[in-house]
Amino acid sequence: MLKLKKLQKEQANKPVSQSVPVAYIRAKKDLQEYEEIPGISIKYDEANPMRIDLEVCPNEGLYQGGKFKFVCEVPEDYPNRAPEFKCLQKIYHPNIDLEGHVCLNILRNDWKPTLTLQLVFAGILHLFLQPNANDPLNKDAANDLSKYPAQFKRHVLNAMAGGYVGDEKFDKVVDYPDRRYL
Structure with missing residues (x-):
């Protein structure tokens, strides 16, 4: 009986x-099963898979040559709620x-708990390959894309080089000089 009480006391003192x-x-499972996507790189602390650094480097399209950095915050009720993404640079894009803030259908209305982080990463890359003027967050960029495609292209290239579009100064997201950005 004395041994039992001693054992119970020891158990009670353990955290x-x-x-x-x-x-x-x-989140950890999604990241462990992540298969590399060309144009996407991710970094995260294995002890904290709830915050992911994402870099998108499109290899084609208007945004080719740019390096776009995002932070992904995985909410405490994931996968019932979509992860949250934020672009860390000021860029000229109809969906950012x-x-x-990022406008991507699978991060809002079309979110389902069966979707994975990998699928969302691919969706963000797709925004750079095929910007969507029909679901904009930046209405000026969306208007340019849908009505004035040549002007949209000039604005994208100028903004990527760190220039101005109207009164807005954008962050430089290209690492090398290229005549198409001038």
Whole structure:
């Protein structure tokens, strides 16, 4: 009986182990199963898969040659709620506003818990390959894309080089001088 009480006392003094949140487990699983996508690179701390740094480098289209940096925050109720992405640079894009918020259907209305981080990464890359003027966050860029494609192209290239579009100064996202950015 004395041994039993001693054992119970020892157990009572041990810290209660906390369960690992489902979101953490799912995010870690998504990242472990990630298959490389050309034009996408990710970085994250294995101890914290809830924050992911994403770099998008399109290899074709108007945004080719740019390096676009995003941070992905995985919410505590993932996969029931979509991850949140923010572009860290000010860019000229119809689906990304000047504060870096991203408009992608699978991050809003079309989100389903069966979708993975990999699929969302691919969706963000797709925004650079095929910008969508029909679902804009930057209405000026969307208007240019749909009504004035040549002007849109000039604005994209100028903005990527760190220039101005109207009164807005954009962040330089190209690493090399290229005459098409002049």
